Amino acid sequence: MKENILNNYEQLCSVITDEIIEQIKYKPKSVITIAGGQTPTGVYKMLSERLISEQVDYSKITFVSLDEWVGLDINTNGSCIETLSSHLFNNLNLNEDQIVFFNGVATNLTAECNRIDNIIAKLGGIDFMVLGIGMNGHLGFNEPNIITENSSIVSLAEKTKEVMTKYFDKQIELTHGITLGYKQIMETNKIILMASGAKKSKIIEQTIKSEASYDIPSTILKKHSNCQLLIDKDAKEVEA
Ligand code: PGA
Numbered sequence: 001m002k003e004n005i006l007n008n009y010e011q012l013c014s015v016i017t018d019e020i021i022e023q024i025k026y027k028p029k030s031v032i033t034i035a036g037g038q039t040p041t042g043v044y045k046m047l048s049e050r051l052i053s054e055q056v057d058y059s060k061i062t063f064v065s066l067d068e069w070v071g072l073d074i075n076t077n078g079s080c081i082e083t084l085s086s087h088l089f090n091n092l093n094l095n096e097d098q099i100v101f102f103n104g105v106a107t108n109l110t111a112e113c114n115r116i117d118n119i120i121a122k123l124g125g126i127d128f129m130v131l132g133i134g135m136n137g138h139l140g141f142n143e144p145n146i147i148t149e150n151s152s153i154v155s156l157a158e159k160t161k162e163v164m165t166k167y168f169d170k171q172i173e174l175t176h177g178i179t180l181g182y183k184q185i186m187e188t189n190k191i192i193l194m195a196s197g198a199k200k201s202k203i204i205e206q207t208i209k210s211e212a213s214y215d216i217p218s219t220i221l222k223k224h225s226n227c228q229l230l231i232d233k234d235a236k237e238v239e240a
Pocket of ligand 1: 035036037038039040132133134135138139140
């Protein structure tokens with residue numbers, strides 16, 4: 001996993017946006033996954049602005065969801081679909097079939113996993129993925145020591161439950177997530193793992209120093225042949 005440290009968050013988002021735009025120009029029918037969460041919000045903003053201002057043809061791309069909280073949909077501020085919609089999808093002129101997203105309120109979640117797996121298979125897999133990293137190293141909702149293959153329902157780790165309040169403007173009890181699995185992540189052609197800020201420095205350090213193991217999901221990306229770790233300076237410094 002190549003590592004690159006950018007001076008600040010702005011530069012980090014700018015470099016990632018460059019790469020996404022390059023990908024779309026290289027392959028107009030690209031299938032792209034960008035994580036929900038706070039880290040990529042700058043990317044959502046820059047990407048939507050630049051796709052429009054640079055008149056990039058994004059009419060054939062498909063955005064595929066990484067994950068969603070079980071029990072939530074677009075009606076809850078802070079859900080993954082709401083975050084991506086309000087900061088990215090709604091700024092663009094996309095057809096309905098250009099957004100493939102987990103429905104966190106599906107009555108049959110196994111069928112929902114199968115639905116997403118089938119669409120990804122039909123699309124020929126994912127071309128480009130931007131991942132964030134959880135405080136425990138989780139990727140999507142692939143929590144430590146849970147080994148998934150394709151889309152799965154996963155119990156949230158205690159650490160995730162602790163930090164999740166930051167996403168919501170009201171208290172919500174959540175126990176599970178629905179997520180792409182390791183196979184779908186590892187079969188993606190190109191991956192960027194992004195992190196920003198001092199609070200991520202410890203898990204970034206652990207990711208860099210540890211061997212690939214499901215104890216720290218982010219380390220599994222070391223087995224991917226085209227994955228870059230892009231972080232800002234603060235995510236590199238160890239907190240006092
Ligand atoms: P964050 O989430 O970008 O909101 O820190 C990252 C994650 O939990 O994967």
